[in-house]
Amino acid sequence: MTSASPSPTPAPRPRTAIDDVADAYVAQVARLDPLTATAAGLPGHDDRMTDLSPAGHDAQADLDRATLRSLETLEPADDVDRVTLxxxxxxLGLALELHEAGEPLAQLNNIASPVQGLRDIFDVMPTGTDEAWENIAARLNLLPGAVDGYVASLREAARRGNVAAIRQVREGVAQARTLAGADSFFTAFVQGPEAAAALDGSASASLVRKDLERGATAAREAYGRLAAFLEDELAAQAPAADAVGRERYGLFSRQFLGATVDLDETYAWGLDELARIVAEQTAVAQEIAGPGASVQDAVAALEADPRYQLHGTDALRAWMQETADRAIADLDGVHFDISGPVRTIECLIAPTQTGGIYYTPPSDDFSRPGRMWWSVPPGVTEFGTWREKTTVFHEGVPGHHLQCAQAVVARDTLNSWRRLLCWVSGHGEGWALYAEKLMDDLGYLDDPGDRLGMLDAQRMRAARVVFDIGVHLGLQAPQQWGGGRWDAEKAWPFLAANVNMNEGFVRFEYNRYLGWPGQAPSYKVGQRLWEQARDEARAAAGEAWDAKAFHARALSLGSVGLDVLRSALA
Structure with missing residues (x-):
């Protein structure tokens, strides 16, 4: 009896002219924007800093224009090229629209602006060698120049009449003051155990330590200047109104979705979706706490049940890791084919203390693995697994980690722009919510507590569709929430009633939606568009429908705009 010959390994896809343009674009972005290079895991740029001045934004726009001109002359060689094009x-076209509108100059909010970005980049920088700490020292010492460039951009935006609402300016002042203070992150970072371990015994340790201390001092002083500028100069020019209006909101919505949607229809759908989730959540609450029980009754019962409780951040991190690892082991080969390096995810307690849970993708060579971070607020030591099991699936597998790491590993098919640089919130966050619902459908959230947690998260995402579009467009509020036009004051009790978290978290989210228009709805709207794309593919396939094959095909595209996704899958 002869054994079958092993199947030959498929040859790598030949590189094309369009791939060359995309790869060259990534190399130029890394040169112009070293912070993005570090975040994407592209080596060789960690000792440099991004130019956040108007000239820096102009240089990026020039690159976008030149790249689009290069693409005009090229014909796609295959379907991969067609999607890339x-x-x-x-x-890039949308980035130029935003640039022409002056939006990049005016970025200021409580979560995703240079106020946070210049500090947060240090969380993903390598720290294991003395060379890594030399890079950190160099970047810290360049940070004041980046802050000066950022201030120049905010001044230019103000000259054009584009200033963030006063609420966001005040948030920026508070965060900058903290980073400038005696207990600054920068001081703790350069004096912490990671630096000590890496530099111990190094011949250059004393010089590097001096550069680190000098850099930390420079960073603190720069944030002090930023706080003073925001408080003493920009605040006087900031509008009181939070809403950005329909025209600007439409641009932001396209930025985060990679799709054009009917905002009025989407708002109405959000109201209906919220009502549907509340009804389903109420039914599960009565399953947990008995007939007639409210959602609050069920939450109280779960919070008192020791089966769902974790004590301390060490236990939290261990539970995150165990849950994420188990999902990978269970799903691989059954519902997804998960390649070697993607099977590793690292779960960590974040050095920040904002209360968020987030994911950072692996570096290009996987020397930095994909990581799930939990930012635990000060003083919080008790955690409920019922609330967060769905979040582990969202951030890990089959959510962000599977999505992002599978793209990074696909170097035989995708160019570096598709693998490492292109990220569309509606695609990424929409997939992560789709993944949560998929795990529910597969039975991983059958426990009533875990299911209530999933519905709790879905309820928050539906509520912010209503909040975000309603407030920024000034749409009609339901009578239940006061009628008339939505505004920030009217939206607070609405949000507080639909987000089952402590007031500090809800207040942070409230400020986030007001200051980052269009981003928060991209989660739930993205899920909707993902489900529509799946349903269209299933209807076309009929009896030949294969969910595993659909998911593999969809994820093989990398992160693209949702209009491009639906076209590619059609």
Missing amino acids: AAMRER
């Missing part, structure tokens, strides 16, 4: 035209 459509995705680059959509992303």
Whole structure:
């Protein structure tokens, strides 16, 4: 009896002219924007800093224009090229629209602006060698120049009449003051155990330590200047109104979705979706706490049940890791084919203390693995697994980690822009919510407590569709929430009633939605568009429908705008 010959390994896809343009674009972005290079895991740029001045933004726009001109002359060689061409035209074209509108100059909010970015980049920088700490010292000492460039951009935006609402300016002042203070992150970072371990015994340790201390001092002083500028100069020019209006909101919505949606229809759908989830959540609450029980009754019962309780951050991190690892082991080969390096995810307690849970993708060579971070607020030591099991699936597998790491590993098919640089919130966050619902459908959230937690998260995402579009467009509020036009004051009790978290977290989210228009709805709207794409593919396939094959095909595209996704899957 002869054994069958092993199947030959498929040859790598030949590189094309469009791939060359995309790869060259990534190399130029890394040169212009070293912070993005570090975040994407591209080596060789960690000792440099991004120019956040108007000239820096102009240079990026010039690169976008030149790249689009290069693509005009090229014909796609295959379906991969067709997707690359459509995705680059959509992303770079929209970036130029935003640039022409002056939006990049004016970035200021409580979560995703240079106020946070200049500090947060240090969380993903390598720290294991003395060379890594030399890079950190160099970047810290360059940070004051980046802050000066950022201030120049905010001044230019103000000259054009584009200033963030006063609420966001005040948030920026508070965060900058903290980073400038005696207990600054920068001081703790350079004096912490990671630096000590890496530099111990190094011949250059004393010089590097001096550069680190000098850099930390420079960073603190720069944030002090930033706080003073925001408080003493920009605040006087900041509008009181939070809403950005329909025209600007439409641009932001396209930025985060990679799709054009009917905002009024989406708002109405959000109201209906919220009502549907509340009804389902109420039914599960009565399953937990008995007939007639409210959601609050069920939450109280779960919070008192020791089966769902974790004590201390060490136990939290261990539970995150165990849950994430188990999902990978269970799903691999059954519902997804998960390649070697993607099977590793690292779960960590974040050095920040904002209360968020987030994911950072692996570096290009996987020397930095994909990581799930939990930012635990000060003083919080008790955690409920019922609330967060769905979040582990969202951030890990089959959510962000599977999505992002599978793209990074696909170097035989995708160019570096598709693998490492292109990120569309509606695609990424929409998939992560789709993944939560998929795990529910597969039975991983059958426990009533875990299911209530999933519905709790879905309820928050539906509520912010209503909040975000309603407030920024000034749409009609339901009578239940006061009628008339939505505004920030009217939206607070609505949000507080639909987000089952402590007031500090809800207040942070409230400020986030007001200051980052269009981003928060991209989660739930993205899920909707993902489900529509799946349903269209299933209807076309009929009896030949294969969910595993659909998911593999969809994830193989990398992160693209949702209009491009639906076209590619059609």
